[in-house]
Amino acid sequence: MVNCCGLVSEKNEPVPLKSISVELQVQDHVASVRSCLQYVNEEERPLEAVFVFPLPADAAVCHFSARIGEQEIRAELQDRQSARDQYDDAVSSGQQAFLLEESEESSDVFRLSVGCLSPGQNASITIVYIIELSVQADHALRFCLPAVLNPRYTPAAAGVVPEVSSASVIPYTLSLSVEVRSSDRISRFESSCTLDPLEFLDAQHTHATVNLSAGHRFDKDVELFLYYENSHQPSAVVEAAASAAQSGSLMGDPALMISLYPEFPADVMSSLASQGEFIFVVDRSGSMDCQMHHGNDAQMRIESARDTLLLLLKSLPMGCYFNIYGFGSHFESFFPSVTRSIASLDYILIPWMGSGVFLILTLIFSQLFVFTDGEVWNIKEVLDLVKSQVYSHRCFSFGIGEGASTALITGMAREGSGHAQFITGTDRMQPKVMQSLRFALQPAVDNISVDWTVPEGVTVDMLSPPINTLFQGQRALIYAQIKGQSSGKKEGAVTVKYRLKDQPVTNQLQFTLKPTEDTGLTIHRLAARSVIRSLELEERAGGADAENIRRRIVELSVQAGVSSAHTAFIGVNKDRKQTVKGPLLQRRVPVPGKLCVCVCVCLFPFSVCHSLNDYFLACSLESSNMMMIECDAASYEAEPQKDPLLQLVSLQKASGCWELNASLAAVFGKTEDEVTNRKAVDGSVWATVLALIWLYAFKSDQQDEWQFVAMKAASWIRSQKPDGLSQCVCDGNVLLGCQVTEDMLGI
Known part of the structure; x- marks a missing residue:
């Protein structure tokens, strides 16, 4: 290229x-x-x-x-x-x-x-x-x-x-x-x-x-x-109308912007979903072989995505279903078929490249995680499809490295009621992705309504599309147009109501109907942009009214002075003095030929069933801790994981426990004999207690990454109801040189 x-x-x-x-x-x-x-x-x-x-x-x-x-x-x-x-x-x-x-x-x-x-x-x-x-x-x-x-x-x-x-x-x-x-x-x-x-x-x-x-x-x-x-404090800002605009038009009336950024109670956030369907879509194109940043210790993007995918799979609750898709010059799923236990899945495919690349975008009632360092050319087509499926899925998107498309990454998350994350520079991918997993498992705000209290003679028209869902860490900006005049009261109020885990929540904000100073036209123009984007989406949906919609887009775009697709x-x-004489030399950015893409497929050597109740990670992930990466014409083995946290995560069983073996002992910096000779309970219980102690003692600064792994482990230990657990924790502290309590471990 x-x-x-x-x-x-x-x-x-x-x-x-x-x-x-x-x-x-x-x-x-x-x-x-x-x-x-x-x-x-x-x-x-x-x-x-x-x-x-x-x-x-x-x-x-x-x-x-x-x-x-x-x-x-x-x-x-x-x-x-x-x-x-x-x-x-x-x-x-x-x-x-x-x-x-x-x-x-x-x-x-x-x-x-x-x-x-x-x-x-x-x-x-x-x-x-x-x-x-x-x-x-x-x-x-x-x-x-x-x-x-x-x-x-x-x-x-x-x-x-x-x-x-x-x-x-x-x-x-x-x-x-x-x-x-x-x-x-x-x-x-x-x-x-x-x-x-x-x-x-x-x-x-x-x-x-x-x-x-x-x-x-x-x-x-x-x-x-x-x-x-005070980032979570809701706010309402009114912007004065453009002085030269006609009253009654969007620019000729005051515009209102509401910022809603709810902070949810801790007890609600701790009630994570125990079941769900997750689809992980990973970019395998040649650019994923680039480094995450320019430092000496930088991972390749595909390696970081692989490690993150491993952490995600280990962190999913036991009742979940999952599948993995890779895309490059074509797409490929990890599982070739769907078992009857998840026969409700409805695959929707769209063209990604003329050469035959397809991307699986959504499933019925699923959580979609998309990882890419680039973008596609038909972004608007992709976003339209995501939007059309908003009631059956949520989309969480991740832009990897410099230059990942903001339109694709933020657009898929916005239209799919999910969350977008960008991993740039020396950012670690794992904590950001795990933050999105928390969003996916936490309850979301729904049944959102907006009510206005304004004086007689004044009305408020919503300019933003309806908000379907809202969850912790996500802010919504709502735009509205204030019409009419009031001879008396100069104040208005907006009441935002929603439900969170079946509990009603109400926020009321006061605002002035008459801004005291000229604050520019930023809110008006962003409101116009919101309306234009909604009209463009409606136009692309087709129908007999497409030409009228296009006319409305052009009219509003010119009136507000903001760009649009039309x-x-x-x-x-x-100036006649500036007329150029002579032949004109054209300089255009050269159009590259057909993309040459090295397709890298992460082949996890699992023996796996679709339900996480049944799957287990076999030989290479649980013993030698190796992964295979297969390219178009060659294959090679990636180096073993060097990060001890990821080593520990890779050794965890689907049920949440660890087995007592040399690989686990190596993570702790011990020999197998040192670990085995100190056990006072069942081997798996002892190994799992040691793993939890090590996490809380030596990786506390990365708790966002291993939180769900530890929760699953603690749940497994409690289900075993072992005798002598307190002594087991004491022995584990002695062996690892730590001071971690049972309460800290959650067991």
């Missing part, structure tokens, strides 16, 4: 893009991002260039302008085809023109066409977009500035988006400044990159600024993590 980075010359060398400057303004849970890109034509002839680049999923582009010398060209948002025609006409007549449009297949990929730059001429492109900040498992708000665009797995009939490869060879620089304003105190600010110290601008610590340290090379995604002190930004420099 051609390695290309942004705009390239005939010699496949980056040419026009020289620097990127980003200003990030955060208001509570949303952000406005202003990016300025500096281009220069270093050719000896006039240049037309095309740059394909990523933006975060669900980003709403609301401004696009270009500056040539001292002249600024502010682009207008128009119907896509009309904008394309205007761009082509301008370029063919020698006028400078700029066209910015969203990919037809993926909402996180944009295409910028720069037309008719004279030799040696500079152009400064400014793009502004707004976005909701996602919530992480530790309650942080995450913003990501993606550095790379991974290759698309493309159906044969579709166009191919070029690859923007690793930014390590990109010659342009990046500067980034951040300003945060919040109604809640700012606790701290972290990043995957080096930052200057956080500077607070008020005594309440609700206003702060921070900058990316000088000298940063844009060789990886820039991730920012913002922490508030609109584009077009700017033309009509």
